[in-house]
Amino acid sequence: xxxxxxxxxxxxxxxxTLAKIFTVLRHMGIDHEYGVFETPVIMASISQxxxxxxxxxxxxxxxxxxxxxxxxxxxxTRELASVVAKLSIARKAVHTAQxxxxxxxxxxxxxxxxxxxxxxxxxxxxxxxSIINTGSDLVQMGAGLEFLAHDLAAAKKDIAGLPTGFPNxxxxxxGGMRPGTVNVVGARxxxxxxxxxxxxxxxxxxxxxxxxxxxxxxxxxxxxxxxISRHANVDxxxxxxxxxxxxSLSHVYEELRDIPLSHxxxxxxxxxxxxSIARRWLLKTVGRDSSGHVKPCxxxxxxxxxxxxxxxxGDMKEYxxxxxxxTQLHNFALRWDLPILLTVQLNRDGxxxxxxxxxxxxxxxxxxxxxxxxxxxxxxDELMEDSISNGGHKLVVTDTRYGPGMMTSEYINVQTNLAIxxxxxxxxxxxxxxxxxIDNAQIADQP
Numbered sequence: 160x161x162x163x164x165x166x167x168x169x170x171x172x173x174x175x176t177l178a179k180i181f182t183v184l185r186h187m188g189i190d191h192e193y194g195v196f197e198t199p200v201i202m203a204s205i206s207q208x209x210x211x212x213x214x215x216x217x218x219x220x221x222x223x224x225x226x227x228x229x230x231x232x233x234x235x236t237r238e239l240a241s242v243v244a245k246l247s248i249a250r251k252a253v254h255t256a257q258x259x260x261x262x263x264x265x266x267x268x269x270x271x272x273x274x275x276x277x278x279x280x281x282x283x284x285x286x287x288x289s290i291i292n293t294g295s296d297l298v299q300m301g302a303g304l305e306f307l308a309h310d311l312a313a314a315k316k317d318i319a320g321l322p323t324g325f326p327n328x329x330x331x332x333x334g335g336m337r338p339g340t341v342n343v344v345g346a347r348x349x350x351x352x353x354x355x356x357x358x359x360x361x362x363x364x365x366x367x368x369x370x371x372x373x374x375x376x377x378x379x380x381x382x383x384x385x386x387i388s389r390h391a392n393v394d395x396x397x398x399x400x401x402x403x404x405x406x407s408l409s410h411v412y413e414e415l416r417d418i419p420l421s422h423x424x425x426x427x428x429x430x431x432x433x434x435s436i437a438r439r440w441l442l443k444t445v446g447r448d449s450s451g452h453v454k455p456c457x458x459x460x461x462x463x464x465x466x467x468x469x470x471x472x473g474d475m476k477e478y479x480x481x482x483x484x485x486t487q488l489h490n491f492a493l494r495w496d497l498p499i500l501l502t503v504q505l506n507r508d509g510x511x512x513x514x515x516x517x518x519x520x521x522x523x524x525x526x527x528x529x530x531x532x533x534x535x536x537x538x539x540d541e542l543m544e545d546s547i548s549n550g551g552h553k554l555v556v557t558d559t560r561y562g563p564g565m566m567t568s569e570y571i572n573v574q575t576n577l578a579i580x581x582x583x584x585x586x587x588x589x590x591x592x593x594x595x596x597i598d599n600a601q602i603a604d605q606p
Contacts, residue, residue: 167240171247179210180223198223248290255282273432281431284438319561320498321457324362325584327571328554332530333561336363336457336498340529340560341489345503351552351575351582352502352534353377356461357385358582359500364420369445369456372422373433375464379422385580386420387411394578419444430484433460434491441495453495460488462502463524482523489527505533531558534573550574550585 169185172178183204198220205212205219212219262278270278319334329335336342346352353376360370374382388395391411397403421440425433437458445456463481485501492499503524525531533555537545541553550572556565572585 167244167247171243173246173250176212176222179205179212183208183210251286251290255286258282271432273428273435277431277435280435280438321363321368321455322366323359325359325554325571325573327584327587328532328556331556331562331565331571332532332559333563336500337529337561338455338496338498339493341485341492341499341501341527342530342532343501343503343524343528344532344534344554345505346534347505350534350536351577353461354385354575354577354580355534355573355582356459356500356502357382357580358389360420360457360459361386361389361418363457364418367419369419369440369454370421370459371437371440371444371456372420372459372461373425373437374422374461375424375426376462378424382422386415389580390415392579392581395580396578430487434487437491441497453497455497457498457500458492459500460502462504464504478522485523485527501528525558528558529560530556530562532556537572545572545588549588552582553588 167181169178169182172181183201201223202216202220259279259282263275266275266278318329320329320337320340322329322335332342344352344355346355353374357372360372364370372382384395384398387393387408388398391408393403393408421444423436423440425436428436441453441456445454448454463484465477465480488499488501535553535555537547537551537553542551552573552575553570554573555570556562558564568588570588572588574583574585575581
């Protein structure tokens, strides 16, 4: 009965009487661990549970006796349970399709294509997730620890999550981009958060990890120019103005052609449309492993902001709308067990202060993010103490759920050459000694 209860629920039976009998048998076998399933004991449990059947008691007894006489073997029972589960999925799919058809009948033509697609896809994805996650909600924490330990030992890696190419930052936030997390990077406008984001996406994609870049600001064409510039060390202005020989970069086109880095402009899209785009990418591009989990990947959301004045419905404030979007992203990361890198704007307090409260719409963001990091230009005083040779920008980890974070006045240097869209990690501030001047040409030579 324990095996069957992990495969089936009463709702998987189309016939109400069979569903009720399954509920009774589960009650006896799981909740009370009865060793026998004699008809009088079953009838007593029916009475105890207050379950009513159509028909007289003696008819129910005859049904139960008949089921016992024709009971299959244990192996056959498992096979039949699998059939029942599959038929249940098919019925749910039919019900989902009927609901979608009803909603499609109400389309007026004023809706956007993304809205229509979301209306179609959301019920399907919800059904898919409910099937995959069936039976995974309640876990006895002490069970299966040996298997977990062997799984971890068999999959040795340097950090718990995906390495971003910024190793000291990965350590500070608790092991890179961990599954089921939203990791926030905040910066003032034009400081370089999009350049940092594209560099992280580039680093992971080169390692074969699928990356989806959801962009509220920049076009795909411009980001492709950044990608060429970053890989080939070609000045962005030179590239955009066409002052180069395209054939000289043929090796770049070949090296970047198949990297799994996807870009989508989401300017003006609702959060539901954005999540629909992400789900399609997960199923078409990323896929699942043999256990049904999404394969390692990263979603970059650059950056968190209001998409439309219509988002401010009723008395809702901007910070409330941003908090709602953050909640949706957090739930999406947990549901699909994947990491999200989210960039946000710093408010004006971020010019002089270094805490999580300088993030725009900060409360909900800080509650739900797994790490919060500020990207800033180093101040003149910092450059006096810590030479620009170590980097002109810095990463300051203000909050983290998993990692050690940083002490006050600590930071990680970032050596930046925005002309070629390149950012590489420098030494943490407390490690910077015997510095050697590194100019933009030297940064370009780094991998």
